[in-house]
Structures are given as C-alpha cells and as structure tokens.
Amino acid sequence: MVRRTKADALATKAELLDAAERLFSAQGVANTSMMQVAEAAGVTRGAIYHHFENKLDLIDSMMERVRLPFDQMIEQTSQRLVDNPLALLRARLLNIVQLLDRDPHTQSVLTILFHKCEYVDDTLPIHFRHLRARNTCIDECTLVLQQAIERGQLPASANPAQIVVSMVAMIDGIIYNWLLDPEYFNIIEAAEHALDTFIAGLQQRTSA
C-alpha cells in the first residue's frame, strides 16, 4: 500500500495519535520508542516522520487533541450560579474531576502528565500546556473567591490566594492519587467530600 486517499491519511494520523496516547500512558514517554508507536498503529516509522516532525511534535499533537480539564472548566460551568460565587467555585472544580472521571482520553493524557513524563527541559513545551491551564484555573478561582468576599460569603479577612492554593492542591492531590489507582476510591465522591468539608471550614471561619 502506498499513497492512500486523503481521508485514509487522516485516519492513520489519528491512529498514530491513539497509539501514542495508549503507549505513553501505559509505558511512559521516554520508555516508548517511535517504532513501538508505529507498530501499534500498524505502520512503520516512516509514517510518523511524515506526519510529525519528531517525538516531541507527536506528543504535542497528542495533547492538542484534548482540552485539559482545567481549560474546559472555565467555559463549561453554567452562568446561572453567578450570584452564588462559592457554589460556582465548587461546581467548576467538580467539573474538572467529572470530566476526568468520564473521559478516557483525559485520563490517559493526565496520566502521562502526572506519572508518565519526566519534567525536564526537553519536554518543557508539554508541561507548559499543563501549567498554563492550571494558572488560568487559579486566576479564575481567585476572581470568583473575591466575588465571594464581596458578597459576604467569606470574611473580608480571607486571603483568596491562600485559599486557592489549598483548593487547587486538594484537587491536584486527588487527581494525582486517583490516577495512581482508580479502583482505590471514587474520585467524584472524594472530590465532593473534600470540597464540601473545606468550604464548610471556610464558612465556619467566617462566623469566627
């Protein structure tokens, strides 16, 4: 087989990305060779170098396909909670783990980012995507928290930056541990319990 049709080409490209996602999330990035990816996709290495410049470009394209949950959080959350900032914040953070719980692609990609990819200079563009998504998430949460303070849901003495660090760390930690062993606990229940308890603590400190 040579020169398949344009639609076929797109199909093989997608299969290459699928294979990369599977292998990287299963064996690790550095531990997976281009040859393994090609074989898993049913082609040779030549096909990869036709569609992608190199390994990093392959990874980058693979990431490009999925919207990281931190990104998706912002647009997805309903607007009708705007008069209840604290509930909005809770809903948005929960949306992150809900997306992760339901979408296998997100699971694979986040597994790669958290556990199957060394954080080194070579792979910096990969992690930039991760960091950028998290930073916008942090900024967004900070804004919502300030609204919560303005509306009296939290005391004026509350430190939004400090609170956001705690809440994002909580979600990150839950995701980190759940990806290590998804059978160990239910991520939705864990996130709800953690968020609700933490928010309850914030509100108690309001009245204190």
Added chain:
Amino acid sequence: MVRRTKADALATKAELLDAAERLFSAQGVANTSMMQVAEAAGVTRGAIYHHFENKLDLIDSMMERVRLPFDQMIEQTSQRLVDNPLALLRARLLNIVQLLDRDPHTQSVLTILFHKCEYVDDTLPIHFRHLRARNTCIDECTLVLQQAIERGQLPASANPAQIVVSMVAMIDGIIYNWLLDPEYFNIIEAAEHALDTFIAGLQQRTSA
C-alpha cells in the same frame, strides 16, 4: 589515581550518590546517563559499576539514604498529644512538610519521585518505596481518626477512610505544587492553612 584507601572508597561512593541526587532531580532520571553521574562525581563509569550493579541499583541506594517524610512522620511526632487525636493528626501531617521544607535531600528525592521519574515497570521498585511510605501514613492517620471519633472529636457518622483520602491528597497536592515552584508560596503556611480550614470543616459537620 588507583586503589585509594577504604575510607576514600566510601567517600567516592557518597559523592556518586550525591551526584546522582543532584543530576536526577535536575535533569530527570531517564535523561541522565551513568557517564554524566560519573563525571559529576569526578570518576569514570567504571567506579559506578564497581559500587552499584546498575542504574536502578544506584537510584535505589540513593533513595535508601533518606527516610521519606511519610515514614518519618510516624516515629517523630510527640506522644503527649495522644489525648487529642485531631491535634496529633495535624501535627503529624505538618511534620511531613516541615521536614520537606528544611531538608534539601528530601526536597531532591521527592522532586525525583514526583516530577523527574516516569512511573513505569522498570522503576517500579523505586515507586514501591514511595507507595509503601504513603500507605503506612494512610493507615496511621486512619487509626488516629478512629480515635478522634471514639473521643467525640468527630461524629460517629464520619468516614475515616474518606477523610484520610482528602487530607493526604491535600498534603500531596501541596507538595506536588510546591516542588514545581518553591518560590510561589510558603509550604508551611499553605499546609497549616489547608489543614486548619479542613479540620474546621470536619468539626462544623460534627455539630451539624
């Protein structure tokens, strides 16, 4: 130089471990060759293979030197808080981040475990050490929480397993993010704030 004295041999072995710790935490494990480690320690690769079987043995020996904070937590915490389980739990979890904040070796090793080491079959023995430490930490915290319930600090309806997942995830997330950028926030303050707020939430739910 050939055949230095026995004391010198121990010194070079220590320098090899130091070099490995520095390079692995800076460049990643898979991205660092035995030659780089040897050069950084001022010897050749032959020296490494004399002291260690292979790369994995080198990493394992490097980990063996430090006690992971989750391990250290158990023995270190004072016993006089035994009549206040909740305070004991808080102290123990805080001890983890305090050790991390103060000890550079712990910082390097945890950086490797969290960010500079792919979680793959080849490096499984490495992560086993991490997981084992965390599991004993979880078990210990669960016990303390049950005591807190018995003493009425928490309602009988509280789910210790659920609470532990949240608290450990919180600490994990804080460590994870702090290691990414230690300048971004103060880890002690963040951990205290997160723990206190969460515990306050637990207690509020007690009275509810």
Added chain:
DNA sequence: ATATAATCATGCATGCATGTATGTAAAGTG
C-alpha cells in the same frame, strides 16, 4: 492525460547508553 504531489515503506548513518571484561597499582593481610 500528464504532471505533480502526497502517503507511506525501506534502508542507512550516526550517536549514545548500557554492560562487561580486562588491566593496574596500591591497600590490606598474614
């Protein structure tokens, strides 16, 4: 219908990393 360009396969060159085998000179041992 012809020229062009796309889609991949194949082969090669190169470099790097690992592991091992061997050499060597001094330290340890009696």
Added chain:
DNA sequence: CACTTTACATACATGCATGCATGATTATAT
C-alpha cells in the same frame, strides 16, 4: 615480604533509537 583483594580506569561489544534520504505507487489537480 609475598600475594591477595580492592578500587577504580580503560576499552570493547552490543543494542537501540533517532533522523534523514530515498524509493515506490497512486490520488489529485490542472
């Protein structure tokens, strides 16, 4: 003072993985 072992250095063999260059064949455009 033998002579054995230790602590490394040096050298080699091997295997991969990458990147590129080229080839083959057909879709596609004009």
